Amino acid sequence: ANGKTASEARFRSYDYLNRTSRSFAAVIKELDEELMDPVCLFYVILRGLDTVEDDMTLPLDLKVAQLRSFHEDIYKEGWTFTKSGPNEKDRDLLVHFNYVIEHFLSINPVYQTVIADITRRMGYGMAEFCTRRVATVEDYNLYCHYVAGLVGVGLSKLFAASKLEGEVFSQMDDLSNSMGLFLQKTNIIRDFLEDHLEGRLFWPREIWSEYCNDPEELCADQNLDKALACLNHMCMNALEHIPDAIEYMSRIRNQSVFNFCAIPQVMAISTITLVFNNPEVFKRNVKIRKGLACKLIMEAQNVDVVRAIFLEFLNEMARKNNNARDPNYVRISTLIAQVRWRL
Ligand SMILES: COc1cccc([C@H]2O[C@H](CC(=O)N[C@@H](CC(=O)O)C(=O)O)C(=O)N(CC(C)(C)C)c3ccc(Cl)cc32)c1OC
DSSP: OOHHHHHHHHHHHHHHHHHHOHHHHHHHTTSOHHHHHHHHHHHHHHHHHHHHHHOTTSOHHHHHHHHHHHHHHTTSTTOOOOOSOTTOTTHHHHHTHHHHHHHHTTSOHHHHHHHHHHHHHHHHHHHHTTSSOOOSHHHHHHHHIIIIIHHHHHHHHHHHHTTSSOGGGGGOHHHHHHHHHHHHHHHHHHTHHHHHHTTOOOSOHHHHTTTOSSGGGGGSGGGHHHHHHHHHHHHHHHHTTHHHHHHHHHTOOOHHHHHHHHHHHHHHHHHHHHHTTOGGGGTSOOOOOHHHHHHHHHHOSSHHHHHHHHHHHHHHHHHHOOOTTOTTHHHHHHHHHHHHHHO
16 A cells, blocks of 8 residues: 555544544544554444344344454455444444555554454354353453453553553453453443443343342332342442552553553542432433543643542542441442452
8 A cells, every 4th residue: 555545544444543532532542642543443343243143133143243253354455334323323334444454454464463353252252252241250251351451451561562551461361451441340330321222231130130130120210229239239340350450550650551551440439439329320411521521631641640539439439328218238248348458
């Protein structure tokens, strides 16, 4: 490809990044030059895979085959995917995926291999969950590993390959996985109503079946006590990943990598504190205020400050744990204390 189309391909990758997530696009642009393109491509390629997984209009066999072949399709110049349903949010990305591929083929093959390997493992994992539900907490952790934990694993390998972080990051799968699980579980809790209205459910049966016979019941006003108890149980499950996330961030040496990793984590602790014991979760999509988000972005500069931010939100969550009718009241208070001491 001549210089013009190569720079056009690069421009389009960033254009898709900006369109899929404006706020996170700003965070990626904070990254050191060496990592910005590989991470931007990783993000956009994962969005492509996510668009296939999310498309409920695709026949199951076609969806499964496409999820499993995506890691090979990203090497095919000119390849595009035009079978997405007309209303799919990022349909346009797949229709013009040839530009992403052109950009992908222009970066260091070491980064290509990391991205392709994670894309393969994630695609197979998503395909596995096309034909099975998230029933147990173990299923829940496995599903979140596939769609989010692997992103953390892949990013750690990109950090190591770039030499901006030590080689030790290429073998930091457990801590990297926890970085993904904390973000993904927070999103799954926050997005309960939005997902429910689209006929999607990620909350594991092993948890919600303690509080209702069908998740639909959690939306009914007269079941608010049960719904809040279930919500708080889900939050407790997510809090368990916080010590690993803090440990991961304590090992980062490069400032731009730290900012890139810390900002989503402080957003997540703020979000999970907001949704904890909050009836609004079953009424509308609860989001932290823009002003608070900006404050957190400015503050999250090193692991000591990030640890202090987490402790402050854990105190807030302990204060909100005031529901005497919540059967988990004591468990929550004990867990918050345990997480605090481990930070
Ligand atoms: C070491 O690991 C990470 C370090 C930094 C950032 C992320 C992680 O943060 C964003 C942050 C982001 O995208 N935030 C959204 C907010 C929102 O989703 O509501 C945004 O700012 O729009 C996020 O959410 N996900 C999506 C997954 C959670 C599925 C991985 C994500 C998707 C692709 C990439 Cl390359 C990275 C991330 C990491 O991934 C674990």
